[in-house]
Amino acid sequence: MQSCSETYDPDVELRKVGVKISFLGSYSGLEMDAEDVISMELTESLDITCESFPSRSLKLKAVDSLGLSFASLKTDYVGAQFEAFIGINGEYVSVGKYYIDEIDTEDLGLTVSIVASDRVKTYMDKYLTGLYVSAAMSMSYLVERAPGALSGLDVYCDEDTLGATVYPAMLTTTDSQRNCLLLLAQAAGMASVWVARDGSVHMERIAGKTGYSATITPASVLGYSSLKLTSHVDYVEITGENPGASFGATYGTYTRGCLAEFLTNDFIDSSYSMIVAGEYYESKNQRFELELKTRCNPALEPSDRVLVQKPDGSEIGEFVITSQTIHFDESGLWAKITLNAPSPTDS
Numbered sequence: 001m002q003s004c005s006e007t008y009d010p011d012v013e014l015r016k017v018g019v020k021i022s023f024l025g026s027y028s029g030l031e032m033d034a035e036d037v038i039s040m041e042l043t044e045s046l047d048i049t050c051e052s053f054p055s056r057s058l059k060l061k062a063v064d065s066l067g068l069s070f071a072s073l074k075t076d077y078v079g080a081q082f083e084a085f086i087g088i089n090g091e092y093v094s095v096g097k098y099y100i101d102e103i104d105t106e107d108l109g110l111t112v113s114i115v116a117s118d119r120v121k122t123y124m125d126k127y128l129t130g131l132y133v134s135a136a137m138s139m140s141y142l143v144e145r146a147p148g149a150l151s152g153l154d155v156y157c158d159e160d161t162l163g164a165t166v167y168p169a170m171l172t173t174t175d176s177q178r179n180c181l182l183l184l185a186q187a188a189g190m191a192s193v194w195v196a197r198d199g200s201v202h203m204e205r206i207a208g209k210t211g212y213s214a215t216i217t218p219a220s221v222l223g224y225s226s227l228k229l230t231s232h233v234d235y236v237e238i239t240g241e242n243p244g245a246s247f248g249a250t251y252g253t254y255t256r257g258c259l260a261e262f263l264t265n266d267f268i269d270s271s272y273s274m275i276v277a278g279e280y281y282e283s284k285n286q287r288f289e290l291e292l293k294t295r296c297n298p299a300l301e302p303s304d305r306v307l308v309q310k311p312d313g314s315e316i317g318e319f320v321i322t323s324q325t326i327h328f329d330e331s332g333l334w335a336k337i338t339l340n341a342p343s344p345t346d347s
Contacts, residue, residue: 001213001214001299001300001301001304002093002094002197002298002299002300002301003299004091004093004299005091007091008088008091008299009088009089010088010220010295010296010297010298010299011217011219011220011295011297012088012089013219015088015089016087016088016089016090017086017087017088017328017332017333018033018034018086018087018092019033019034019037019040019084019085019086019087019328020032020033020034020084020085020087020092021033021036021037021060021062021082021083021084021085022082022083022085023080023081023082024081024082024083024097025080025081026080027077027080027081027082030066032062032065032066034087035063036062036063036065037060037061037062037328038061038062038063038111038329038330039060039061039327039328039329039330040058040059040060040061040084040326040327040328040329041058041059041325041326041327041328042057042058042059042084042095042096042325042326043056043057043058043323043324043325043326044056044095044096044194044197044301044302044323044324045194045302045322045323045324045338046192046193046194046206046302046303046322046323047192047193047194047322048192048206048207048283048286048320048322048340049283049284049286050185050186050190050191050192050193050279050280050283051263052182053120053178053179053181053182053185053193053194054194054323055117055118055120055195056096056098056117056118056194056195056197057098057115057116057117057118058084058096058098058114058115058116058117059113059114059115059116060113060114060116061111061112061113061114062111062112062114063110063111063112064105064109064110064111064112067109068103068112068114069103069104069105069109069112070109077100077103078100078101078102078103079099079100080099080100081097081098081099081100082097082098082100082116083096083097083098084096084098086296086298086326086328086333088298088333093298093299094197094198095197095298095301095326096118096197096199097118097119097197097198097199098116098117098118099116099117099118099119100114100115100116101115101116101117102114102115118195118199119195119199120153120177120178120181120195120201133167133168133169133243134243135167135244136165136166136167136244136269136271136272137165137166137167137168138162138163138164138165138166139157139161139162139163139164139165139166139184139188139203140157140162140163142166142168142184143155143157143162148168148180149177149180149181149184150181150184153200153201154198154199154200154201155200155201155202155203156196156200156201156202156203156204157188157191157202157203157204158191158203158204158205160189160191160205161185161188161189161191161203161204161205164187164188164189164191164272164275165269165271165272166184166187166188166267166268166269166272167187167242167243167244167266167267167268167269167270168183168184168187168267169242169243169266169267181193181201181203183265183266183267184203184267185203186263186265186267186268186276186280187265187267187268187269187272187276188203189205189272189275189276189279190205190207190276190279190280190282190283191203191204191205191206192204192205192206192283192303194302194303196301197301202303204303205279206283206303206320206322207279207282207283207285207286207342208282208342209305209320210305210318211305211318212305212306212307212318213304213305213306214297214299214300214304214306214307215306215307215308215309216292216294216306216307216308216309217309217313218309218310218311218312218313220294220295220297221292221293221294221295221311222293222294222295222334223292223293224290224291224292224311225291225292225293225336226289226290226291227288227289227290227291227316228288228289229287229288229289229343230287230289231259231287232259232285232287232343233252233259233260233261233281233284233285234252234253234254234255234258234259234260235250235251235252235253235254235255235258235259235260235261236250236251236252236260236261236262236263236277236280236281236284237249237250237260237261237262237263237277238250238262238263238264238265238268238273238276238277238280239262239263239264240264240265240266240267240268240273241266242266242267242268242269244269244270245270246270247268247270247273248273249273249274249276249277250277251274251277251278251280251281252281261280261284263280282342285342285343286320286340286341286342287342287343288317288319288340288341288342288343289338289339289340290308290316290319290338290339290340290341291336291337291338291339292308292336292337292339293334293335293336294334294335294336294337295333295334295335296326296327296333296334296335297335298326300321300324300337301321301324302321302322302323302324303320303321304320304321305318305319305320305321306318306319306320306321306339308339317341318341319339319340319341320339320340320341321337321338321339322338322339322340323337323338324336324337324338325337
């Protein structure tokens with residue numbers, strides 16, 4: 001959760017909202033504000049099952065006061081980096097750093113549409129990993145030295161993930177950096193991996209944590225879309241092969257007709273495979289999924305744990321935010337969020 005002042009109150013009944021776009025790097029000093037921005041849609045998420053590495057994305061439509069749609073031999077804003085902010089009653093919160101992927105205009109430059117995304121998607125689609133290893137090693141060793149697919153990135157791992165043992169015999173041909181980072185996060189104990197708002201890559205074990213940093217009250221909810229309970233995963237099996245050994249590990253009980261999940265990952269160290277299997281089982285059984293439409297608290301972000309209240313003020317329970325889409329347009333500011341939690345019967 002983003003830090004804010006003591007007077008910050010996103011749930012206040014009357015509020016003035018706005019957005020601000022501040023360009024970085026060689027375009028530092030260029031800005032758009034609420035008078036320029038017609039609409040903005042921002043999507044940020046993580047995969048609590050640790051099976052994918054979602055992208056952070058932003059779509060923006062604005063009055064083209066900066067001339068972004070007029071590229072020349074000297075100026076081309078595709079690839080430019082900017083930081084987006086959302087403000088409530090004058091206090092602005094950063095909602096991420098982005099790189100421009102596409103610029104489009106339909107009316108001779110009066111307005112401009114921008115599609116932007118995080119650094120890993122924009123700059124690291126194809127990557128020659130070039131990391132040779134002959135033994136297992138700790139994640140803390142890799143993060144400290146940042147070789148191979150970690151090169152050029154600011155990587156944050158929680159304590160559990162840093163203490164993991166991995167065998168990252170990363171591909172030595174061209175592969176996507178995103179895929180290598182996903183395999184590494186899985187090998188470190190099925191950590192979720194995503195790009196945080198500051199541009200750093202986070203690898204953290206989300207399932208099983210407790211405690212919350214904020215409360216979502218009925219005053220901030222525009223609609224309780226759905227609360228569903230998915231099927232229980234009874235059995236998981238992981239397999240892989242690296243220069244250390246071929247391995248396999250299982251967790252749970254396999255019976256005919258049970259719901260089973262399978263994962264192959266060659267970055268897993270054989271001695272750590274049972275831990276990975278147990279974490280995979282737990283992540284697949286985050287069975288409660290709650291969807292809300294809220295007035296939007298931009299300080300909240302994926303991985304935050306929140307306490308959610310019912311319309312009458314009683315508690316539904318603690319959830320982790322796994323996805324958020326923030327909308328800003330002429331109708332104001334609102335968000336659609338997805339939250340997950342384990343079933344009490346699985347604890």
